[in-house]
Amino acid sequence: MTAAVIDGRAIAAAVRAELAREVAALAALGVRPGLAAVLVGDDPASLSYVSAKAEACAEIGVFAETVRLPAETTQHALLERIAALNADARFHAILQQLPLPAHLDERAVLDAIRPDKDADGLHPANLGRLLRGDPGGPAPCTPRGVMELLARSGVDPAGKHAVVVGRSLLVGKPLAVLLGGKAAGANATVTLCHTGTADLAAHARRADILVVAAGRPRTVTADMVKPGATVIDVGVNRIDDPTRKRGWRLVGDVDYAGVSEVAGRITKVPGGVGPMTIAMLLANTVRAARLAP
Numbered sequence: 001m002t003a004a005v006i007d008g009r010a011i012a013a014a015v016r017a018e019l020a021r022e023v024a025a026l027a028a029l030g031v032r033p034g035l036a037a038v039l040v041g042d043d044p045a046s047l048s049y050v051s052a053k054a055e056a057c058a059e060i061g062v063f064a065e066t067v068r069l070p071a072e073t074t075q076h077a078l079l080e081r082i083a084a085l086n087a088d089a090r091f092h093a094i095l096q097q098l099p100l101p102a103h104l105d106e107r108a109v110l111d112a113i114r115p116d117k118d119a120d121g122l123h124p125a126n127l128g129r130l131l132r133g134d135p136g137g138p139a140p141c142t143p144r145g146v147m148e149l150l151a152r153s154g155v156d157p158a159g160k161h162a163v164v165v166g167r168s169l170l171v172g173k174p175l176a177v178l179l180g181g182k183a184a185g186a187n188a189t190v191t192l193c194h195t196g197t198a199d200l201a202a203h204a205r206r207a208d209i210l211v212v213a214a215g216r217p218r219t220v221t222a223d224m225v226k227p228g229a230t231v232i233d234v235g236v237n238r239i240d241d242p243t244r245k246r247g248w249r250l251v252g253d254v255d256y257a258g259v260s261e262v263a264g265r266i267t268k269v270p271g272g273v274g275p276m277t278i279a280m281l282l283a284n285t286v287r288a289a290r291l292a293p
């Protein structure tokens with residue numbers, strides 16, 4: 001069996017088209033959603049993520065500004081900048097691009113973003129809402145993107161066994177909460193795996209829905225997948241590839257060639273979860289503008 005591909009690019013394009021219509025409706029009311037992206041330092045991956053996000057905003061009519069700060073920015077200066085953005089009515093949402101340079105306290109920075117302007121849904125108040133199952137709050141973009149991918153490809157998690165590999169605050173942990181939530185499009189029975197899991201393969205093989213966010217190529221291979229399972233690969237890893245001009249290529253955490261022969265549905269890297277993460281950032285921004293006082 002060869003798995004059907006869940007096309008993240010196409011699904012994200014459909015989400016963006018819906019959002020563009022909402023942005024047009026807001027424009028008629030005199031509201032232009034605005035996103036401020038804060039980037040500290042010049043990490044090339046972060047730079048390319050931020051510019052992709054700004055481009056996606058421009059495409060649907062969202063006002064986007066990137067605040068670039070030098071790598072040696074102090075905690076105090078960064079918090080002052082966030083405070084200024086909190087008070088700036090042009091911005092309905094603020095995104096702090098992560099990771100931050102090591103001398104900066106990531107948690108304190110995320111805590112400083114006004115919860116109603118929290119583009120990434122990582123403020124403790126919003127994570128608390130997620131845990132309570134409050135609908136409508138800004139959920140972290142990647143987990144929310146995975147839920148949309150499932151919903152829009154007709155995979156209903158209800159009653160299924162979902163296995164999430166990885167327990168980061170950015171991806172695995174909130175995703176496990178969303179999948180297991182008592183809500184339409186969720187209601188799965190969830191197993192959350194990590195490096196302390198004994199026998200990852202045994203857990204993975206029991207998954208109807210297997211989501212892998214470990215940050216390690218080939219964390220999941222064909223022998224670890226139940227025939228017909230839905231496999232969502234969140235991982236983005238740069239590996240050497242001398243056949244490419246640039247000398248590298250991106251792969252996920254799943255051995256695509258092998259697993260796509262066993263799974264029922266699968267996402268690709270690139271072109272799977274990544275475009276959905278950006279689409280959900282736009283969704284959180286538009287939502288914040290719609291709800292703004």
Ligand code: NAP
Nearest residue numbers: 142166167168171194195213214215234235236273274277
């Ligand atoms: P992270 O903070 O490094 O967390 C990785 C998680 O995976 C940890 O919980 C770790 O366990 C677990 N893990 C690592 N190796 C494992 C193994 N061999 N077996 C079981 N569990 C293992 O990473 P992250 O921020 O969640 O990101 C994960 C991946 O997704 C990365 O490749 C990242 O680039 C990618 N990502 C993609 C998007 C997108 O939009 N496509 C967005 C965000 C992240 P411990 O907790 O025990 O250490």
